[in-house]
Amino acid sequence: MSTTVCGQNGDIYKDTTCTSSQRAHDLLSRMSWTEKVKQLGGIRQVLGENMSFNKTNFDIFNEAQNGNIGYGNQFNPAIPALQLVNELRENQTASGLGIPYVLVTDSINGIYLFNGTLFPSTLSMASSFNVPLYGEVIASIREECKAIGINWVLSPELDVVTDPRYGRVGETYGEDPYLNGEFGLKYVQTIQEKDENGYRKVAATIKHFVYGWEAGGVNTAHQYGGINHVYNDMLPPFIKTISEGNPASLMVSYASLDRVPMSANKFMLQRVLRDDLEFEGIIMSDAGALNDLAGEFRIAQTSQDAAILAVKAGMQMELSPGEESATQTLVNVTNDAEITALVSNATFKILELKFNLGLFDLPLPSVGNATKVLRAPAHLEAARNISRESIVLLQNDGLLPLQNTSHTVAVLGPYASIIDPGSYAPHSTADKTHGNSLLQSLQHALGSKNIIHEPGVDFLDLTNRTGITSAVTAAKSADLAILSVGSLSVYSSDPLYDKRTDGEFFAHADLGFPGLQQELIDAVLDTGVPTIIVLSGGQAFVLNNSTLRANAILHTFLAGEYTADSVVEILSGQVNPSGKLPISLPQANGAFPVAYNWLPSDNHGGSSGSPIYGSSAWQFPAITIEPPMAFGFGLSYTSFNMSAEVKEVKTEGGDPAFEVSVNVTNTGSVAGKEVVQLYFRQSLSTIELPVKRLVRFAKVGLGAGQSEVVTFVVPQVEMGYYLNMEWTLEKGSYTFYVGSSSKSADLQEWDVTIE
Secondary structure: OOOOOOOOOOOHHHOOOOOHHHHHHHHHHOOOHHHHHHOOOEEOEOEOHHHOOOHHHHHHHHHHOOOEEOEEOOOOEHHHHHHHHHHHHHHHHOOOOOOOOEEEEOOOOOOOOEOOOOOOOHHHHHOOOOHHHHHHHHHHHHHHHHHOOOOEEOOOEOOOOOOOOEOOHHHOOOOOHHHHHHHHHHHHHHHOOEOOOOOEOOEOEEEEEOOOOEHHHOOOOOEOOOHHHHHHHHOHHHHHHHHHHOOOEEEEOOOEEOOEEHHHOHHHHHHHHHHHOOOOOEEEOOOOHHHHHHOOOOOOOOHHHHHHHHHHHOOOEOOOOOOOOOHHHHHHOOOOHHHHHHHHHHHHHHHHHHHHOOOOOOOOOOHHHHHHHOOOHHHHHHHHHHHHHOOEEEEEOOOOOOOOOOOOEEEEOOOOOOOOOOOOOOOOOOOOOOOOOHHHHHHHHHOHHHEEEEOOOOOOOOOOOHHHHHHHHHHHOOOEEEEEEEOOOOOOOOOOHHHOOOOOOOEOOOOOOOOOHHHHHHHHHHOOOOEEEEEEOOOOOOOOOOHHHOOEEEEOOOOOOOHHHHHHHHHHOOOOOOOOOOOOOOOOOOOOOOOOOOOHHHHOOOOOOOOOOOOOOOOOOOOOOOOOOOOOOOOOOOOEEEEEEEEEEEOOOOOEEEEEEEEEEEOOOOOEEEEEEEEEEEOOOOOOOOOOEEEEEEEEEEOOOOEEEEEEEEEHHHHOEEEOOEEEOOOEEEEEEEEOOOOHHHEEEEEEEEO
């Protein structure tokens, strides 16, 4: 019986019987210093608009940084882009040591090119609170990415966002660390599944380490520090995905933490990330972040100084979007033993990932297979299903579901005729190939003759009010008004980009509606015509008292191609809404923190003997301590009753735990889905802790009159917290809260003791 020995058939790095580590070590030993440095960078913007390709520029960049490659402009069609990039990849492997590119792109709504399935954005899908269904979506995205050669995605985004002014909220899973961790882990585990040959299908990147508590909601602003804050509020999703998902890479944020830019923050990248969290993957920069060390932050004098700082802090790969990378300057740094060792280790990690992905062994993706996989029926069905569950019904006075669909409907507002998908979505508002706008979906459902369309106002313009009169006239002549308003988030090449008010590089000084949209809302509601407001955008809005006069309000967040169809299904009652808010909606501009898990001292308000004692910290105007539209809130067309029992049990490993059994009954007359949410609070602790923390949730579907028992087992150790980087579980009294949202009025409570 013969045994295959690694390398007996030739060069180790070419031998598929060898491990990825063995192959990477062998290849590394054959590389020159220049070849090693080149692997740390790449060419992210290969294609410009309309499939333009500048070979001269490509060759210049490729000579200096050729570890990775990206498709570039996301409005290009997938199949022609695949054909061109396949040629570039073939040329790359035909020269020198034949080291292939790894193709890296963003992937929030799906593939990063036209003609794939367009899913809702991350925040929208988080509002489904349906992790298994989300797994089906990510499996679809994975297969479409792989079909067009995308080996490595810059997702999921695990930023725990608590400032609603932040423009990138729509790319996240919202304000809760536990919810972020559950969805983020599902993304990583699903996207990184292995194929039949043991190769990882697609590599994931968890990001941004660490971010989400930026000053004033500004995109690159500094992060509030404090190690207990970082560990308890910002790191939990990273800790979960690293320990249970083994993500291939991690992207460091643009920002500084405690005045130290994260790209050069050795304490966070080495002491915390490597040593404490035991992260073993590749640490990469955000796009252009290393050059910021010598620019915006002024902690380095030159790009080379910046690269040295970053590499010594732990950086291993640089993303540079169409500019010269900082790491390419390291080709001239040959007399620094620490740098040479760190670059060699970084190159090894990148090579090892390429072997794990099968890039040296598997054929390039074919056009034929890509044509079959893109927009496959199962993928479209997943998009439709997640869209149905991702819309949140915020208010309903009984108008919905509509009892009569033969109405004449005035469809108003600037968002009625477009899909508002998010700034990382491969969708143009000028392209109607895939998906319907709300106007189109209503026309299909009700007939064009029953629809009167008037946009009323522009997305952003503050001067032209003439359309408001036309919108009011349309509303008065109709039986029902549907008003579509919000905040625009589109890609930089979109024809409406100059009207964009949401997404990366944007912050919201005002969480009201941009332009003259509030005037339009007020004027339409003044008519007295029954009105439904449909919100669009990756953010929370302040809904003032005038807006709350609407008969019904829905939030769609950032849309996929089936979002508008799903809205119409909900309006007509074909679908019962089941989405829940992944972010809380503030009651006033500046009333922060608004996230449900605030610290007690953040929201005390009033004083003993004050006539307004008991109000929130923002007393003028007086608003409630808890926002009415808080995290986890969302209405249904049916009603649910919950009753629970809590008992002490042992886990399979014998550790003490609490078992919370919740009997959920649909007490209404129609089928529906409810999200059972379990929170807890510690009565007395060494440091200040939130008023409540989500620890479990589950979505359950029930027919009218049906009941089901949902059982949560919570090991007691999970009810602790971090104290100076150490996990701490304290004895004493705790309270469990079970209900349909984070609001106290929606929760029942049970006291337990940890002894």
